[in-house]
Amino acid sequence: MKRIIRSTMQTAVNLLFFAIIGTVVLASTFYLTHDLIVKSEEAEKLKLITQIIPAELFDNDIIQDTLTVHRDTLLGTEGDSVAYRARLKGEPAAIILEAIAPDGYSGKINLILAIRANGEVAGVRVVSHKETPGLGDYIELPRSPWIKNFDGKSHALYKEPDWKVKKDGGQFDYMAGATITPRAVVKAVHKALLYFETNRDMLFQTAVPNPKTGGKK
Amino acid sequence: MNLQEFKDILHNGVWKQNTGVVQLLGMCPILAVSSSVVNGVSLGLATAVVMALSGAAVSPIRTYVPNEIRIPVFILIIAVLVTVVQYLMNAYMYGLYLVLGIFIPLIVTNCIVLARVEAFASKNPTAASAWDGFAMGLGLTAVLAVLGGMRELFGHGTLLSGIELALGDGAKDWVLHVIPNYKGFLLAILPPGAFIGLGLLIAGKNWLTLRKEQKLKNMRSNIVVNDAGLTPAAH
Numbered sequence: 001m002k003r004i005i006r007s008t009m010q011t012a013v014n015l016l017f018f019a020i021i022g023t024v025v026l027a028s029t030f031y032l033t034h035d036l037i038v039k040s041e042e043a044e045k046l047k048l049i050t051q052i053i054p055a056e057l058f059d060n061d062i063i064q065d066t067l068t069v070h071r072d073t074l075l076g077t078e079g080d081s082v083a084y085r086a087r088l089k090g091e092p093a094a095i096i097l098e099a100i101a102p103d104g105y106s107g108k109i110n111l112i113l114a115i116r117a118n119g120e121v122a123g124v125r126v127v128s129h130k131e132t133p134g135l136g137d138y139i140e141l142p143r144s145p146w147i148k149n150f151d152g153k154s155h156a157l158y159k160e161p162d163w164k165v166k167k168d169g170g171q172f173d174y175m176a177g178a179t180i181t182p183r184a185v186v187k188a189v190h191k192a193l194l195y196f197e198t199n200r201d202m203l204f205q206t207a208v209p210n211p212k213t214g215g216k217k
Numbered sequence: 218m219n220l221q222e223f224k225d226i227l228h229n230g231v232w233k234q235n236t237g238v239v240q241l242l243g244m245c246p247i248l249a250v251s252s253s254v255v256n257g258v259s260l261g262l263a264t265a266v267v268m269a270l271s272g273a274a275v276s277p278i279r280t281y282v283p284n285e286i287r288i289p290v291f292i293l294i295i296a297v298l299v300t301v302v303q304y305l306m307n308a309y310m311y312g313l314y315l316v317l318g319i320f321i322p323l324i325v326t327n328c329i330v331l332a333r334v335e336a337f338a339s340k341n342p343t344a345a346s347a348w349d350g351f352a353m354g355l356g357l358t359a360v361l362a363v364l365g366g367m368r369e370l371f372g373h374g375t376l377l378s379g380i381e382l383a384l385g386d387g388a389k390d391w392v393l394h395v396i397p398n399y400k401g402f403l404l405a406i407l408p409p410g411a412f413i414g415l416g417l418l419i420a421g422k423n424w425l426t427l428r429k430e431q432k433l434k435n436m437r438s439n440i441v442v443n444d445a446g447l448t449p450a451a452h
Contacts, residue, residue, distance in 0.1 A: 011286050018282075018290050022297040029301045033308035040311035133252075134372070134403045 049084060049096055051141075052123025053114040058086035058093050067203065069097065074195035076100035076108075076188060083203060092117045092204040095196065098127075101188035105180040106130045109139070111188055113150075115196045117204070120154040124189055129181075136181035146182070149173060150189055155197065163190035218345045226345060230352025236329045237360030238415075238422045243329040247361060248411040250320055253369040255379040257361030260317055260324075263302055265354020267324050268333060270298045272350030275338040291334045292325070299324045316379065329353060360418065367414045372406035374399025 042063050049062060067083045069075070076099055084096040094116045101109040109129040114122035124147055126139045138144035149172055164170025165182050174182040196203065236242050243264075250260045274294050282290050303321045306314045314321075324330065333353050338346035369376055374396035381389045404410050 011283050014281075014283055015286050015289060018293055022293050025297055026300055029304045033304045036308035037304070037311075040308070044311060044315070132403070133406045134401045 048112060048125060048127075049114070052112065052125055053086055053094050053096065054122075057116075057122070058088050060085070060087040062086055062096075069203075072195060074191045074198075076102050076191070085204065086114070094122050095203050097192055097196070099188050099192040099195075101184040103180075103184045103187070104129060104131055105136050105178070105184075106132065109181070109184055109188070111185065111192075113189060113192055115193065118154070119156060119193065119197060119200075120152055121150045121189065121193070123148075124150045124185075126185070131181045132178070136178040138175055138178070139181055139185055144175075146173065146175070147185075153189075155193055163187070218342070218348065222345060223348065226349050227352045227355075230349060230354075231356040231359060234353075235356040235360065235422070236353055237357050237364075238419045240329070240332075241419075242332060243327045243357065244415075246320055246323060246327060247357070247364065247415065248408060250317065251361050251364040251368055251411055251414070252372070252406055253379055254362055254365040254377055256316060257365030258358055259313055260320055261354065261358025261361040263306070263317070263321060264324050264327065264330070264357055265351050267295070267298050267302055268330055268350030268354040269347045270302075270350075271295045271330060271334050272338040272346035272348075273343055274298065275334045276341060276343040276346035279339045287339065288331075288335070291331060291339075295330050295334065296325045312381070329357065360415075364411070364414045364418060367417075368405045368410050370395060371402050372404075372410065373401055 046063060062084050065085045065087065067085060069077070069081050069083045071077050071079055071081075075081070075097065078100075081098040083098075085092065086094040086096065094114050096112060096114045099111045099113060101111060107130045109131065110127040111124055112127050113124040116122050125141060126147065129137070129139065131137050131139065138146050141147055158171055161169065162171040163186055165172045165174040165179060165186060167174060167179055168183070170186065172182065172186050230236075234240055237247055246260055246264070250256045271291075271294055275291055278290075299322065302324075303314075306317075306321065330350075333350055337349045341349070366376060369378065374394065376393040376395055378392050380391050381387075384391075405414070
């Protein structure tokens with residue numbers, strides 16, 4: 001019995017030893033790379049944001065000026081998401097929201113969209129999707145400029161029935177063979193605009209003035 | 218490790234025991250990331266690096282690890298190394314990390330890595346183990362490159378698309394538009410394309426191997442006939 005306990009202990013200590021070494025190696029790599037990783041993630045976000053909102057439209061540190069947006073059926077989000085706020089000389093210029101189109105051809109389509117303070121869409125991009133490659137993936141900018149159709153559109157310009165693909169009597173183009181995908185995206189953008197209109201004041205007002213405002217990163 | 222061993226291990230890893238078309242291990246990454254050359258080669262090389270490192274890490278401690286817990290210890294080491302590679306890629310090759318991100322942690326579960334550690338590194342010296350891991354990884358990379366090339370060419374009519382993610386924006390002009398104005402062939406990009414392509418590769422490898430064997434056989438029977446004529450009592 002004693003021998004069994006001893007050999008078990010030995011094995012356990014052995015395993016513990018390797019676990020500790022592994023932890024040390026992991027922890028040190030984490031500390032060495034952490035700053036770089038955070039930086040590249042921020043740069044990537046900023047790259048995406050500056051694609052949908054012209055750089056001359058804001059002068060604040062947009063990555064830091066954020067607001068937590070709770071789940072909302074109009075946005076299609078299922079948890080908290082982050083909204084980025086663009087300001088020019090302290091005045092609200094635009095807001096960057098995450099939205100999800102839940103009814104894509106194969107699951108959710110994640111979007112990021114910038115809405116100007118006047119309710120106009122500044123730009124939309126697809127962040128991730130699972131649509132059929134070669135058919136439904138023209139919603140990605142590298143494959144087709146389709147997503148730019150939304151630029152400058154607003155509820156002032158297009159009324160409710162216009163926010164559909166042309167096949168359904170609306171104003172938005174689509175490509176033959178894949179109507180479900182654009183239909184989902186158009187609907188999601190439309191609903192995100194509705195969300196913006198009902199929550200406009202909250203989105204900009206609850207802002208704590210950013211101490212760093214005034215200097216672009 | 219002498220030169221002959223070095224060559225044998227390389228030949229074994231890249232051709233004779235190729236993980237992709239002979240051992241048929243690690244099908245999950247092969248089928249998932251072989252949609253383009255760049256994706257395939259990147260994940261293949263990441264796997265090769267992990268395999269070389271895990272071979273080098275397991276071999277020196279092989280005599281200290283009690284037999285009963287060797288598998289958990291090996292898995293622990295592999296998991297640590299994969300996470301380190303993931304951090305490094307995340308920090309220094311962010312674009313590529315975004316493309317391959319979800320597949321990198323899966324290298325841990327790729328049975329090739331544990332299989333080689335268990336079958337080779339736990340019985341051989343350090344340098345040979347590291348080299349074996351790397352050679353096996355190279356074999357996988359080669360399969361991924363060829364399969365990725367086939368699928369990308371038939372699917373999109375291009376080669377090396379997305380290379381700027383791996384090598385920076387300067388490499389953008391390297392993308393080859395082999396077939397201009399290609400309409401695309403969906404089947405090649407979808408999962409069935411991966412299965413069909415891999416099937417063709419396996420068939421091709423088997424055909425080459427069989428042909429070589431046949432040649433050797435023919436050569437041998439010729440020699441025997443000659444021998445029989447000249448020195449009947451040689452046996």
